[in-house]
Amino acid sequence: MTERENEMLKLKPNCECCDVDLIAESIDARICSFECTFCSECKEQNFDGNCPNCGGELEKRPIRPAEYLQKYPPSTTRFVNQNHADQPNFNSRGSSS
Ligand SMILES: [Zn+2]
Numbered sequence: 001m002t003e004r005e006n007e008m009l010k011l012k013p014n015c016e017c018c019d020v021d022l023i024a025e026s027i028d029a030r031i032c033s034f035e036c037t038f039c040s041e042c043k044e045q046n047f048d049g050n051c052p053n054c055g056g057e058l059e060k061r062p063i064r065p066a067e068y069l070q071k072y073p074p075s076t077t078r079f080v081n082q083n084h085a086d087q088p089n090f091n092s093r094g095s096s097s
């Protein structure tokens, strides 16, 4: 038996930018190689496909099979990087009436 828990993806529960829920089964979750986690909408509309933290590629997060989710549950620690909210694209909504 080897201890593999440190090798798992954390499966973070939300988008670092807009804080939308990204459940472990979500097909909209995107991660970079450092596991910065975003939703597909932020990736495409705000970041032009690359991670805003490290500049690396954002790819679809693999979905952990349900039987393993019970044994290896996803992270419940929410994290939002406020810096992303300063991006011009992100603030350009809702000021016209
Ligand atoms: Zn988002």
Ligand SMILES: [Zn+2]
Residues within 6 Å of the ligand: 032, 033, 034, 035, 036, 051, 052, 053, 054, 055, 056
């Ligand atoms: Zn990153």
